[in-house]
Amino acid sequence: xxxxxxxxxxxxxxxxxxRHRAVCARCEADELSRLEQxxxxxxxxxxxxxxxxxxxxxxxxxxxSGIATLTQTMEDGRRQMVGLLLPSDFVGRPGRSTxxxxxxxxxxxxxxxxxxxxxxxxxxxxxHIGQRLLEMTLDxxxxxxxxxxxxxxxxxxxxxxxxxxxxxxxxxxxxxxxxKGPLVFDLPLTREEMADYLGLxxxxxxxxxxxxRREGIILLDGKRHVTIPDFDLLLEEAGDDSDGGVLG
Amino acid sequence: xxxxxxxxxxxxxxxxxxRHRAVCARCEADELSRLEQxxxxxxxxxxxxxxxxxxxxxxxxxxxSGIATLTQTMEDGRRQMVGLLLPSDFVGRPGRSTxxxxxxxxxxxxxxxxxxxxxxxxxxxxxHIGQRLLEMTLDxxxxxxxxxxxxxxxxxxxxxxxxxxxxxxxxxxxxxxxxKGPLVFDLPLTREEMADYLGLxxxxxxxxxxxxRREGIILLDGKRHVTIPDFDLLLEEAGDDSDGGVLG
DNA sequence: CGTAATCTTGATGTTTTTCAACGGAAGTGG
DNA sequence: CCACTTCCGTTGAAAAACATCAAGATTACG
Numbered sequence: 001x002x003x004x005x006x007x008x009x010x011x012x013x014x015x016x017x018x019r020h021r022a023v024c025a026r027c028e029a030d031e032l033s034r035l036e037q038x039x040x041x042x043x044x045x046x047x048x049x050x051x052x053x054x055x056x057x058x059x060x061x062x063x064x065s066g067i068a069t070l071t072q073t074m075e076d077g078r079r080q081m082v083g084l085l086l087p088s089d090f091v092g093r094p095g096r097s098t099x100x101x102x103x104x105x106x107x108x109x110x111x112x113x114x115x116x117x118x119x120x121x122x123x124x125x126x127x128h129i130g131q132r133l134l135e136m137t138l139d140x141x142x143x144x145x146x147x148x149x150x151x152x153x154x155x156x157x158x159x160x161x162x163x164x165x166x167x168x169x170x171x172x173x174x175x176x177x178x179x180k181g182p183l184v185f186d187l188p189l190t191r192e193e194m195a196d197y198l199g200l201x202x203x204x205x206x207x208x209x210x211x212x213r214r215e216g217i218i219l220l221d222g223k224r225h226v227t228i229p230d231f232d233l234l235l236e237e238a239g240d241d242s243d244g245g246v247l248g
Numbered sequence: 249x250x251x252x253x254x255x256x257x258x259x260x261x262x263x264x265x266x267r268h269r270a271v272c273a274r275c276e277a278d279e280l281s282r283l284e285q286x287x288x289x290x291x292x293x294x295x296x297x298x299x300x301x302x303x304x305x306x307x308x309x310x311x312x313s314g315i316a317t318l319t320q321t322m323e324d325g326r327r328q329m330v331g332l333l334l335p336s337d338f339v340g341r342p343g344r345s346t347x348x349x350x351x352x353x354x355x356x357x358x359x360x361x362x363x364x365x366x367x368x369x370x371x372x373x374x375x376h377i378g379q380r381l382l383e384m385t386l387d388x389x390x391x392x393x394x395x396x397x398x399x400x401x402x403x404x405x406x407x408x409x410x411x412x413x414x415x416x417x418x419x420x421x422x423x424x425x426x427x428k429g430p431l432v433f434d435l436p437l438t439r440e441e442m443a444d445y446l447g448l449x450x451x452x453x454x455x456x457x458x459x460x461r462r463e464g465i466i467l468l469d470g471k472r473h474v475t476i477p478d479f480d481l482l483l484e485e486a487g488d489d490s491d492g493g494v495l496g
Numbered sequence: 497c498g499t500a501a502t503c504t505t506g507a508t509g510t511t512t513t514t515c516a517a518c519g520g521a522a523g524t525g526g
Numbered sequence: 527c528c529a530c531t532t533c534c535g536t537t538g539a540a541a542a543a544c545a546t547c548a549a550g551a552t553t554a555c556g
Binding site for chain 2: 070072074075076078079080082083093095100101127131133134135137138140144145146147149151152153198199239241
């Protein structure tokens with residue numbers, strides 16, 4: 001594993017920030033201690049590739065902190081992001097030996113890893129893990145399908161508004177913010193990454209963000225720092241039926 | 249359940265055509281007989297709606313024969329198909345009480361249904377079901393992500409070629425056809441349904457099909473009967489890296 | 497301070513949608 | 527059996543949306 005910043009941090013699972021949302025969420029104390037024996041941490045710097053599509057991948061992992069992306073690439077270089085991995089999200093697939101997508105650390109990233117074989121063995125003996133993984137996979141499938149609607153049918157403006165709404169909502173959840181008042185957050189993605197997520201070019205992303213700024217729907221401080229004075233206004237631009245949200 | 253053609257056909261699970269691919273694939277004889285006690289069949293005519301998005305859905309089911317679609321609709325009527333359900337595919341989500349999508353029978357359809365509560369109970373006591381459902385859900389997630397690449401980055405021509413390739417491949421698998429020779433099949437979807445699947449308008453679908461026909465990449469007999477003289481040629485138009493396929 | 501990376505904006509070009517008209521096949525009722 | 531309607535599909539012309547090409551501006555960073 002060349003050029004990788006490997007840490008051997010050792011956390012207690014009990015203190016783990018993703019304890020209640022990750023694949024281990026349903027585990028009892030004894031199950032958790034078995035997991036604890038086979039887990040190890042790995043860190044990646046922003047921009048580093050975790051695995052390349054097609055490469056052998058002998059572990060599965062949970063994102064502990066930071067953000068990673070899943071992207072697919074066509075031969076001629078066209079790229080489509082197919083997943084945004086946030087803390088507690090799961091990477092890798094039990095029962096498959098090679099990665100199906102490029103996995104890249106967008107920010108500094110810490111993952112809690114399990115070698116595949118021991119993890120698969122544990123899944124067989126510990127139904128709680130498989131149950132939670134099923135639940136998480138069903139949620140991801142719903143999110144992917146919501147994204148299909150965005151990619152197939154929304155306008156560039158709606159796509160940008162939708163992405164901003166999702167990031168804002170996630171950020172508010174993470175910070176346990178109050179329901180009302182302006183939302184403030186930093187974009188974790190470059191314009192190009194946003195374009196790859198939304199099926200647009202980076203120029204179109206830039207133009208649509210500028211348009212939303214001109215119209216006062218968002219405020220920009222620098223290129224990444226965003227304020228949303230009225231969230232409902234943004235949701236209208238996103239074309240969603242009011243409530244909806246990829247993140248429950 | 250108004251206007252629904254309900255059959256009380258009674259199949260033995262042992263003879264079931266989807267026995268080895270559906271959610272019950274891993275079940276042992278005793279597990280199967282327990283499933284057999286809680287299952288019932290339902291039939292729908294082509295065009296009928298199985299459930300509307302948001303409606304209460306008190307069962308889950310496997311497609312036994314025929315084709316169904318999952319679609320999302322925006323308030324202004326824009327539609328995106330987010331799934332194509334073929335025999336052995338699973339409908340519904342354990343642990344959720346309302347449908348997330350419109351489910352529609354595209355052809356005459358037979359489903360093997362389980363009331364949700366007994367099915368959920370069985371999942372807890374029968375790991376084989378949850379294991380298989382996880383496997384199937386992971387496959388669906390992969391398919392959804394492949395579709396995201398298509399929706400976000402492929403041209404109209406590539407989208408059409410990709411869809412034809414997928415249908416052709418599925419059809420060949422189903423008929424256990426030999427590897428070589430021209431592929432012949434009937435399109436199970438109208439132009440409009442194809443458009444909803446591909447994130448295009450029906451006019452664009454029609455034009456691109458006409459273009460592929462003019463160029464000899466496909467042959468059309470009537471509007472639905474398709475012959476593909478050279479599958480590799482079609483794959484080139486689809487922009488896929490040769491092998492790929494949503495259906496293993 | 498200089499260089500690279502990121503972002504913005506303008507001008508132009510291409511693709512796809514929209515609007516519109518029409519053709520054929522299938523079903524319906526007289 | 528025939529007129530009539532509906533559904534499905536095709537094609538053309540014009541318009542809109544988005545991409546591409548190109549030039550600078552701003553920011554980050556060594």
